Amino acid sequence: MESLLEREHELAAVNDLLERQGAVLIVQGGAGIGKSALLDAACRRAAGLGREVVRARGSELEAPFAFGVVRQLFERRLAGAAVREREALLTGPAAAAQPLLLGEPDEQSASDTSFAVLHGLYWLVANLADLRPLVITVDDAHWADEASLRWLAYLAARLEGLALALLVACRPSAAARTDPSLETLLAEARVVVRPALLSEGAVGTLVSAALGGDASNELCEGVWAASGGNPLYVVELLRAAAYQNRPLPDLDPAALLAGGRDGVARLVLARVRALGQSALRLGQALAVLGDECELRHAATIAGVGMADAARLAAGLVRIEVLAGDDPPCFLHPIVRDAIEASLSSDEREAAHRSAARLLYADGASPGEVAVHLVGLRPAGDSWVLGRLREAARAAMRSGAPGAAADLLRRALSEPPAYERRVEILRETARAEASTGREIACVHLEEALSASTDPRERAAIALEVAEAYAALFRWVDAFDVIERALVELGDADGALAARLEGELVVCGLHDARRASRVGAVLERLSSRVLTGSPAEALAVARGMAMVLGGRPAQEAAAPLEEALSRADARAENWDTRAALLWSLVAAERFDAVETALEPMLAEVHRSGSARGLVATYSTLGLLKLRVGALPEADAGARIALRVLQEGDFAPGLAFAATVLAEVAVEAGELEEAQALLALLPQDGWPPGVGTVLIPAARGRLRLAQSRWAEALADFQMCAAMFSPEVWGMEMRDVGYLHARAGAAQALLLLGDREQARATAQAELADVRTFGAPRALGIALRVAGLAQGGERGLELLAESVAILGESPALLERAHSLAALGAALRRAGRRASAREPLAEALDLAARCGARPLATRAREDLRATGARPRRPLRTGIEALTTSELRVARLAAAGRTNREIAHELYVTLKTVEGHLSRAYTKLAVEGRPQLAQVLEGEKSRVPTL
Known part of the structure; x- marks a missing residue:
């Protein structure tokens, strides 16, 4: 590799990265230390190795331009690709990056597409690296736009297994703006090199x-x-x-x-002034426009003819101010800064205004125009306001709501005319809500205060409520709508119905407002509703009946009616999620499975982050309830990733508790502990989401033999779920099974009498509810608590009832409990059949602790179980089993990675371990091994 003075260590690190690939190298140092020279050397070395190289450079000017650095990396590469190659590069999830990079916006896409775009860009890179090993370099990353930095951090965490090297140069955080994504990049780097000053x-x-x-x-x-x-x-x-x-x-x-940099600036300006005043004016125009601008635009701003501009640009190259003139590019950011600093503030302002109008007239993208406007002094200019709003809309379409919010906040400071201010406040809040920022509610409340029209205020109130709901602040959402309904009165019946529909759903999510829902439900029930109000009413009715422990068939009726009318593209994903979760609680598993298929297709097409969370968290819960642990883990994990990437921390409970319960059933207790650690440990208000936390924690503590703590968790659930807290009929029969958990803890603590009473109370309520899975669980726990012959009868009834349900894991639990009870009663021969079936089902569901207990009990009867735990299907983790099943079904590794939102390396790792544990050498044998379990695996 080439020689740079006293950079042997840094060049060796670069060379090592290019040889190894699949990693990140950061070059960190102050201005002028030689970061760019190292990246240049790396690019030359990569080209010599036959690698494809894509390069970008951050700049202060373009920092507001959403995905500006990403566009530098890939726009030209895609635009120059042949049609077939471009189609191949943008296949699968990578298609989500197409509107951003090729300027083909999908007007049907969702407003919250940031996760889909991040994921799509990752797969674009993976596809490029498949064609030819790829090297990505980003210089001056400390000036890169926020959206690009976020994607680079996302990519850096997923590089393993890709034929790709990522090199990033930046200044130390003390000398530049800090960004959480840049800090993540530093943490992900294999090596951080910090070139020293020359000796x-x-x-x-x-x-x-x-x-x-x-x-x-x-x-x-x-x-x-x-x-x-x-x-x-x-x-x-x-x-x-x-x-x-x-x-x-x-x-x-x-x-x-x-003066260091000041001295350099004086030297640079002296060279430029030696070429004449016209050269300085052209250099200033180029500094304003930024690298790789059109020389003709700089000529116009500088007031020189095109022929003179070409001659002067060549002169600037000759004196080493510009690195090149086609397109113009400064030799170093310090050189550009020196030239720009020679402008007075008024001159700089005028030049940026001229640049913005020139670029707009020339058809430049809204983002390219807006970078020249965000730094201007506010002047109430309607043209500036219009361009900032256009750029914000473009940023939203490209999956950069954070950048859109920044642009709109700048628009608000212009300031807009009064009649436009409310509109822009609403647009700002929508962008902020898509990033999980609570400031969204502040801007919407401001818009609400600024509006005087009752209808407009009601419409804004609906948006305020939806923003609060997106942050899981159900009480605030409820209160805003309640006030809006009072103000609206009879002015707009259709709008009032939408508000009331949202009101009842919000009220049922949080115990502090649930008592007010009944009257609204009664009022709505007398009206003929359509669209989203009808769906919200049906959801609220069914949800209230499920929470109240009414018969499952009765509770499911309005929910199934709402589902039959529901379009795959939800107007409100919070309402849709409540519908789906309520149907799962009512054990309408087939209906939910059928409904999810088009909904998943829709959220993949639209890229809606809220839709991904709603559908995949529901899929996780559904698969957990039927005992398909690998599928449950896969679905809920996708929801968790989207929530974490989008900073929607309040929504983590719905995904993390499902994952924790899957981990407990799979025997991965440390994983369950880590998942629950993501959630608040105490102090949460009672609600349908928060009550899941102590329930999941109680089941983990049962598995950890921390029985007293488990009992306390389940008692907390019962207290949070009580009618006294909610102010309405509440009965936990198909949602939490907290009383069943408490009875198990009491039994293990030796308090059989209290365990029996708790279990019998649950059983009485669940018999009214009537859903087979819930009833099977209650019968099993009651049988264990009862003991004796009556206990055996209850356990046998549990097994029989669960035979009517697809909940095979619960059937396995009941079979194991029945077999163990028969063995303890001395009926070893009778115990073998249920224990053998329990072992078989537990192994196929991925429930390793249950399989171990069933095997031990089966051995105690004198039987000889066929398979040790360290090999075979039951030795697979939930993730390994899920990947193995998809591979056996004919999916390629890439298709599996697409479906599970994981990297190819992750798929390869799971599949390799599955091959070893199953003692197979490839997909044909894998399919044969798994074939025998298909008929009994809970796939619905």
């Missing part, structure tokens, strides 16, 4: 080379002392001597470089 010897080598021979020690020491060993400062000093036609020994290095 006196290295500076002497540069000076001697410039003089064409030996330089005096005194001169070399003077240059070194003045430059501080900064390579750029040394080079600028040498250029000053060359362009001033003065011998270097005659110069005073300390005087020329006084």
Whole structure:
């Protein structure tokens, strides 16, 4: 690899990265230290190795331009690709990146597509790396836009297994703006190299080379002392001597470089001024427009003709201010900064205004126009306001709601005319809500205060409520709607129905407002409703009946009616999620499975983050309830990833509790503990989401033999779920099974009498509810608590009831409990059949602790179970089993990765371990091994 002075360690690290790939290298250092030179050397080395290289550079000017760095990396590459290659690169999830990079927005896409775009860009890179090993370099990342940095951090965490090397250069955080994504990049880096200042010897080598021979020690020491060993400062000093036609020994290095960067700026400006005032004006225009601008635009701003501009640009290249003139590009950001700093604030302002209008007239993208407007002094300019709003809409379509919110906040400061202010406040809040920012509610409340029209205020109130609901602040959502309904009165019946529909759903999510829902439900029930109000009413009715423990068939009726009318594209994903979860609680598993298929297709097409969370968290819960643990883990894990990438922390409970319960059933107790640690440990208000936390924690503590703590958790559930807290009929029969958990804990603590009473109370309520899975669980726990012959009867009834349900894991639990009870009663021969079936089902569901208990009990009857735990299907983790099943079904590794939102390396790892544990060598044998379990696996 080429030689750079005193950069042997850094070049070796670069070379190692290019050989290994699948990793990140960060070059961190101050301005002028040689970061760009190292990246240039890396690119030349990569090209020599036959790698494809894509490059980008952050700039202060373009920092507001959403995905500006990403566009630099891939726009030209895609635009220049042949049609077939482009289609191949944008296949699968990568299609979500197409509107961003090819300027083909999908007007049907959702407003919250940021996760889909991040994921799509990752797969675009994976597809590129499949064609040819890829090297991505990003210089001056400390100036990169937020959306691009977020994607780079997302990519960096998923590089393993890709033929890709990522090199990023940035300044130390103390010397530049800090960004959480940049900090994540630093944490993900395999190596961080920090080039040191050059030694006196290295500076002497540069000076001697410039003089064409030996330089005096005194001169070399003077240059070194003045430059501080900064390579750029040394080079600028040498250029000053060359362009001033003065011998270097005659110069005073300390005087020329006084002030460090200020000294460099003086040297640069002196060279430019030597070319004349027109050269300076052109350089200033180029500095305003930024690298790779159109020279004709710079000529217009500078007030020179095109022929003169070409001549002057060539002169700027000759004096090493520009690195090139086609397109124009400054030699270094410090050089550009020096030229721009020569403008007065008024001149700079006028130049940026001119640039924005020129670019707009030339058809530039809204984002490219807006970068020249965000730094202007607010002046109430309607044209500026319009361009900022256009850029914000473009940023939203490209999956960068954070950038859109920044642009709209700048628009608000312009300021807009009063009649436009409410509109822009609403647009700002929508963008902020898509990022999980609570400030969204503040802006909507401001819009609500600014509006005087009752209908407009009601419509804004609905948006405020939806923003609060997106943050799971159900009480605030309820209160806003309640006030809006009072104000609206009879002015707009259709709008009032929408508000009331949202009101009842919000009220049922949080116990602090649930008592007010009944009257609204009664009022709505007398009306003929359509659309979203009808769906919300049906959901609220069914949800209230499920929470109240009414018969499952009765509770499911309005829910199934709502589902039959529901379009795959939900108007409100919070309402849709409540519908689906209520149907799962009512054990309408087939209906939910059928409904999810088009909904999943829709959210994949639209890229809606809220839709992904609603559908995949429901899929996780559904599969957990029927005992398909690998599928449950896969679905809920996708929801969790989307929530974490989108900073929607309040919604984690719905996904994390499902994952924790899957981990408990699979025997992965440390994983369950880690998942529950993501959630608040106490102090939460009672609600349908928060009550899941102590329930899941109680089941984990049962598995950990922490029985007293488990009992306390289940008692907390019961207290949070009580009618006294909710102010309405509440009965936990198909949602939490907290009383069943409490009875198990009591039994293990030796309090059989209290366990029996608790279990019998649950059983009585669940018999009214009537759903087979819930009834099977209640019968099993009651049988265990009862003991004796009556206990055996209850356990046998549980097994029989669960035979009517697809909930095979619960059937396995009941079979194991029945077999163990028969063995303890001395009926070893009778115990073998239920224990053998329990072992078989538990192994196929992925429930390893249950399989272990069933095997031990089966051995105690004198039987010989066929398979040890360390090999075979039951030895697979939930993730390994899920991947193995997809592979056996004919999916390629890439298709599996697409479906599960994981990397190819993750799929390969799971599949390799599955092959080892199952003692197979490939997919054909894998399919044969798994074939025998298909008929009994709970796949619905």
